[in-house]
Amino acid sequence: MRKVAIVGTGDTPFTFATEKTSIELFSEAAMDAINEAKLIPKDIQALYLGNCLGDFSEGQAMIQSYAANDIGAFHIPATRFEGACASSSLAVRDAFIWVASGYYDVVLVGGVEKAASMGTPLATRTFSMFTDSHYEFPAGLTFPAMFALLTHLYAKSYGIPLEKLKEQMALVSVQSHYYGKFNPKAQFRKEITVDDVLNGFMVASPLQLLDCCPFSDGAAAVVLVSEEKAREITDKPVYITGIGQASSGRLSVQKDYLPRLRAREESAKQAYDMAGVGPADIDVCELHDCFSIAALIAAESLGFFEFGKSGEAWEKGETKIGGKIPIDVSGGLKAKGHPISATGASQVIEIYHQLRGECGERQVEGAKIGMTDTLGGDGVLCNLIMQKGW
Numbered sequence: 001m002r003k004v005a006i007v008g009t010g011d012t013p014f015t016f017a018t019e020k021t022s023i024e025l026f027s028e029a030a031m032d033a034i035n036e037a038k039l040i041p042k043d044i045q046a047l048y049l050g051n052c053l054g055d056f057s058e059g060q061a062m063i064q065s066y067a068a069n070d071i072g073a074f075h076i077p078a079t080r081f082e083g084a085c086a087s088s089s090l091a092v093r094d095a096f097i098w099v100a101s102g103y104y105d106v107v108l109v110g111g112v113e114k115a116a117s118m119g120t121p122l123a124t125r126t127f128s129m130f131t132d133s134h135y136e137f138p139a140g141l142t143f144p145a146m147f148a149l150l151t152h153l154y155a156k157s158y159g160i161p162l163e164k165l166k167e168q169m170a171l172v173s174v175q176s177h178y179y180g181k182f183n184p185k186a187q188f189r190k191e192i193t194v195d196d197v198l199n200g201f202m203v204a205s206p207l208q209l210l211d212c213c214p215f216s217d218g219a220a221a222v223v224l225v226s227e228e229k230a231r232e233i234t235d236k237p238v239y240i241t242g243i244g245q246a247s248s249g250r251l252s253v254q255k256d257y258l259p260r261l262r263a264r265e266e267s268a269k270q271a272y273d274m275a276g277v278g279p280a281d282i283d284v285c286e287l288h289d290c291f292s293i294a295a296l297i298a299a300e301s302l303g304f305f306e307f308g309k310s311g312e313a314w315e316k317g318e319t320k321i322g323g324k325i326p327i328d329v330s331g332g333l334k335a336k337g338h339p340i341s342a343t344g345a346s347q348v349i350e351i352y353h354q355l356r357g358e359c360g361e362r363q364v365e366g367a368k369i370g371m372t373d374t375l376g377g378d379g380v381l382c383n384l385i386m387q388k389g390w
Contacts, residue, residue, distance in 0.1 A: 007223050017217060023060075083377075084130040087340065088109070105229050106226075127142070218337060220348075222349060239389075242270075244266070250380070287373040298375070299313065321363075329354075344374040
């Protein structure tokens with residue numbers, strides 16, 4: 001395989017409901033990425049676009065073709081990827097494979113969603129389509145409910161009193177909001193306290209409002225190129241060195257493994273093995289903190305902490321800049337926002353800028369290797385992408 005580099009990125013602010021269409025949002029991010037790469041639209045050989053709710057938010061299917069046309073990349077093959085929250089991560093993975101294979105030299109990849117514009121009732125209903133429609137959704141399983149169940153199971157599995165666990169989870173949200181205030185494109189740029197989290201209204205017991213990420217509108221895009229092409233464009237490329245993707249069945253099939261999620265652990269092993277590194281080599285990580293408990297579970301499954309111990313790591317500050325492994329210093333899904341299909345690409349963009357030393361007050365000093373973790377559905381799918389600076 002050829003080496004594959006990221007040479008351009010673009011992302012819109014992640015916001016509450018916007019009047020812009022999904023195509024307008026993606027075009028904004030895409031043109032920023034293309035311009036940073038010092039290319040023009042006709043240089044793009046293929047577009048891989050994550051989008052999972054456009055049919056419902058705007059009545060717009062086949063968005064990938066309209067998006068390609070809107071940026072002036074006429075007649076190129078354009079493909080839509082749907083993997084719930086991991087949609088654009090899947091797109092990045094496939095784009096990497098196509099460039100690594102030698103079939104393409106330049107691919108534009110990203111994601112877009114208008115989840116906030118849908119409003120809570122419709123967004124909640126459509127999100128729930130990514131649970132099992134025959135057994136789980138009819139039983140009332142929404143994503144807050146699923147992660148609430150995992151919280152109870154986590155507490156029981158590792159012998160942690162629920163009130164203690166809730167305090168540890170609150171620290172996840174507090175940390176994400178702290179770093180979010182330094183991210184000019186974050187949806188929430190305001191610090192919160194543990195008391196703010198614990199005194200919020202209940203969403204799905206024991207998860208409270210500030211344990212949960214928001215619905216968001218936004219887009220993200222990256223340009224992937226061959227190593228040879230990268231050398232023509234920049235002296236600071238960031239290379240994708242490892243990828244991983246795995247799937248699991250519905251929660252009932254995973255019952256003997258929960259609260260751990262097998263798809264994440266399988267995809268992490270793939271990415272680590274491909275990159276030839278281990279958890280101790282990672283300088284910065286953007287993981288899927290859709291709910292505060294999700295961050296604790298992910299940090300353990302990625303190998304950063306012992307199972308049942310990640311809450312203690314947040315208590316000790318080991319997940320902050322200067323700690324053992326800085327996690328979600330972009331603000332994460334919790335504070336940066338979560339426009340479903342744009343999230344994976346936006347995580348890749350954060351690591352890209354970290355490895356280039358461009359993150360200002362939230363910069364992890366000397367970061368050379370970073371990784372992203374994006375979960376799709378209720379643990380049904382997980383995607384990992386490893387990056388290394390030049």
